[in-house]
Amino acid sequence: MSHLLRESAPISDAGWSLLDAAARERLRPALAARKLVDFSGPHGWEYSATNLGRVEPLEGAPEAGVSGLRRRVLPLIELRVDFELSRSELRDGDRGADDVDLEPLDNAAHKIAVAENIAVFHGWQKAITGIAEASPQKPGKLGATADKYPSAVARAVEQLLTSGIEGPYGLALGREQYRRVVETAEHGGYPLLDHLRKILDGPIVWAPGVEGAVVLSMRGGDFVFESGQDLSIGYLSHDAAVVSLYLEESFSFHVATAEAAIALAT
Amino acid sequence: MGFDQYHEPPQELSPATRTFARLCASLTEEAEAIGWYEQRISVETDPEAIAVMRDAVGEEYKHFSMDLEFLLRRTPRWREIARGVLFQAGDIVEHGEEAEADSESGSGSSGSGEDGSLGIGSLRGAAR
Numbered sequence: 307m308s309h310l311l312r313e314s315a316p317i318s319d320a321g322w323s324l325l326d327a328a329a330r331e332r333l334r335p336a337l338a339a340r341k342l343v344d345f346s347g348p349h350g351w352e353y354s355a356t357n358l359g360r361v362e363p364l365e366g367a368p369e370a371g372v373s374g375l376r377r378r379v380l381p382l383i384e385l386r387v388d389f390e391l392s393r394s395e396l397r398d399g400d401r402g403a404d405d406v407d408l409e410p411l412d413n414a415a416h417k418i419a420v421a422e423n424i425a426v427f428h429g430w431q432k433a434i435t436g437i438a439e440a441s442p443q444k445p446g447k448l449g450a451t452a453d454k455y456p457s458a459v460a461r462a463v464e465q466l467l468t469s470g471i472e473g474p475y476g477l478a479l480g481r482e483q484y485r486r487v488v489e490t491a492e493h494g495g496y497p498l499l500d501h502l503r504k505i506l507d508g509p510i511v512w513a514p515g516v517e518g519a520v521v522l523s524m525r526g527g528d529f530v531f532e533s534g535q536d537l538s539i540g541y542l543s544h545d546a547a548v549v550s551l552y553l554e555e556s557f558s559f560h561v562a563t564a565e566a567a568i569a570l571a572t
Numbered sequence: 573m574g575f576d577q578y579h580e581p582p583q584e585l586s587p588a589t590r591t592f593a594r595l596c597a598s599l600t601e602e603a604e605a606i607g608w609y610e611q612r613i614s615v616e617t618d619p620e621a622i623a624v625m626r627d628a629v630g631e632e633y634k635h636f637s638m639d640l641e642f643l644l645r646r647t648p649r650w651r652e653i654a655r656g657v658l659f660q661a662g663d664i665v666e667h668g669e670e671a672e673a674d675s676e677s678g679s680g681s682s683g684s685g686e687d688g689s690l691g692i693g694s695l696r697g698a699a700r
Contacts (some may be wrong), residue, residue, distance in 0.1 A: 308688045330690050337695055345694035350687055474587070476699075509699035524587075524696075536689035555689075 309351055310540035315549055317541075321396050325539055328408045329415050329553065333537060336419035338513030339426035342476040343437075343559075344526055347533035355379035356532045356558040382534045383433045385421050386554040388542065389414040393549055411539075414553045416514070418537070423515035426531065426559050427478060437529060438520055438569035440561040443469070445569040448518055452486040452498055460505050462521040462568040471566045474508035476524045480516040483572070522567035529566070532558045588646075588697025595642050602636035605629075648691040649675050 307313050312322065347353070357379060364374035389410040399406040429436030438445075443465060448458050463475055479487060487510065490498040502510055508524050522529065534556035542550040577597035582590060609629035616622050644651040656671025657664065 310688050312688060326690055330692060333690070333692060334695065334698065337692065340692070340695040341699040342696070345696065348687055348689060348693065511699045533693070535687060537692050538687070538689040 310538055310554075312539070312541055315541035315551070316393065316544050317396060317549060318400050320400055322539075324396075324399050324406065325391075325408070325411060325551075328411055329537070329539060332412050332415035333419050335512065336416055336423070336514050338419075338423050338478050338511045338516065339531060339559075340422075341509060341511045342478060342522060342524060343426065343529035343531050345531050345533065347557075348536040349532070349534050351535040351556065353382065353534040353556070355381050356530075356560055358560070380532075380558045380560055382532070382556045382558045383425070383430065384554065384556045385418055385425075386552050387414040387418045387421075388550065388552045390548040390550050393544065393547060396549070411551075411553075418553050418555070420515035422555070422557075423478075423513050426529075427513065427516050427520055434559050435561055436559075437522060437561060437567045438517075440564040441567045441569060442565055443568040445571055446521075448483065448570045448572055450572075452483075452490040455483075455487060455498065456501050456505060458570055459502055459519075459521060462570060463505060465568055466521070466523060466566065469565050471523045471528075471563070472525050473506070474524050475506040476508045476522055477502060477506055477510045478513035478516050478520045478522070479510060480518055480572075481512070481514050483519050484510075484512045518572045519570040520567055521570065523563075525566075528561070528563035530560045530562060532560065534558075586697035588694075592643065592646060595639050599636060599639040599643065602632050602639060605632045606636060646694070648693065 315322075317325070357377075360378040361375040362378055364376050367374045391410055392407065395403075395407045424430070425434045425436065427437050429439045446458050446462050446465075448455055459477060463473070466473075466475065487498050487502065499510060506521070513520075535554065537553060537555045540552050540554055542552055544550060577593045578585065578590070579593075585593070606629060609625050609632065613622055613625050613629070616625065644654055652675045653668075653671040656674060657667045660667050
């Protein structure tokens, strides 16, 4: 039995399939970082740190004439969101109901996806350095209206090229910014989404949790998301009415080329 | 230069799908090379030439294995089926049928990833 203790839950195989499918369906659209950065793993729940290939000096070796160094590693962090589901609803699912109420799972999935996006793009104090905060590039301005976005994105792409950062480039857009892009057609009816895609030569991603936007190179090797335990549903406890579960993952995020991204503020 | 590994117009494919297709083509080429070396070794009579080719085919085994591992890492269901077939004693066809059936029956309490996870992994190529 794994640490997720799924076998101990009062949930049928069909029920677990339903929950897993619902979680994947809710998570995939919102997991913006995984659509733009390199992904390594999953390496398992026991995996605890990412090798950085760096060392730091150690004072006071135990014997004269001996020097010491300590390896620097990037510890993995764990994200977890608890939620409860009605056992009655799960039983209805076993009977074939196609409208099982899984709202608590939906909410948990969205929360953990947003947390992952924020950690990767903006950082997590003392735990993860995010893409936008690591970048030494001068942040750009998106502009107040969507018609200003193409020139802001084009400036960012040009700025990256000037720094020797090749494409293709991806664009992570916060919720409000994404909505503006998809609802806007430029003069002549040309969709703004297609115009931006031509500038970037890469994907445009809905990134809930991102403030403004981030343009980043997708040539590879610049940003690495290292997964320990990939997103999983685990079991906590149950009573007659509800079963308590959680969504969990462990990961680290490492910025190898800080100048390969530019944040665009609103 | 040919682009035979693409069955669909390359410009319509995501970068992840193009990479996947390249590695599939590479896997095929390594398998072909292994077959060719087996044939050459079987008809060669010069022991020194045989030794050279035996060494060379070892490289192809390595390349084939690396290509396969890359592809399996990016295809959770393929990996799940392969896990039920590869390095198992007994009837290969039986193992294959069982592994395929297991993968189709849903994740059950063990999740769909091999680690009990949801098997989401990288989503590069999922956005256009």
